Amino acid sequence: MARRAVTVAACALVLAGGVGDVAPAHAESDVALNGVFTARSDGLWAKTNEIMVYQQDVVATWTITSSCTTFQDCTGTVVSDQGWTADLVYQSQRWKAVHTIENWQRCPDGSTARGEQSFTFWAARLDAADRHDRLTGWDQTIGPSGACGVNRSLNIRMPFELTRKP
Structure with a gap:
C-alpha cells in the first residue's frame, strides 16, 4: 500500500508541475564546443582500405564555434589553419565535420579525384569535468x-585527437 501511495504522490507532483524546475541532465552550455584546439590525425595507426598502411601525421590548429538549442541539437563551424572551413554538427553524443579536398587522389594517368574528409569525435571521458579539453575519434577520407x-573507393582512416590549447 505504501508503494501505491508513493506512486500516486509522484504522479500528482508531475501533474501539478512540481518538477518543471528540474534542470535537464545536460544543459545546452555543457554540450557546445568552442575554442582553439590542436587537431592531430595519427598516421602510425592509419588504414587504407582496411589494411594498415602508415600515413604521415597531420597536425593543424582548429578554431571551433558552436551553439546549441537543446543538449541534442548543436551546430557550428570549424576553421582550420590548413585553409578550409566546415560545418559542425552534434548528433548522438558525437561531433562531425565534413569538407571536400580537391585533387586528393592522384591517378596513374595524371588526373586527380576529390576526397570527402570527415572528422567524427567525442569526449574522451564523459564523466570528466574537462570533457571539452580532449576529444578523440576518426579522420576518414573517401x-x-x-x-x-577503379570501381572501389580509396578510403583512408586514421585515429584523431582534438586537444584544447591553453
Missing part, C-alpha cells in the same frame, strides 16, 4: 567510386 578507373 574518394569517389570509379576514380582512376
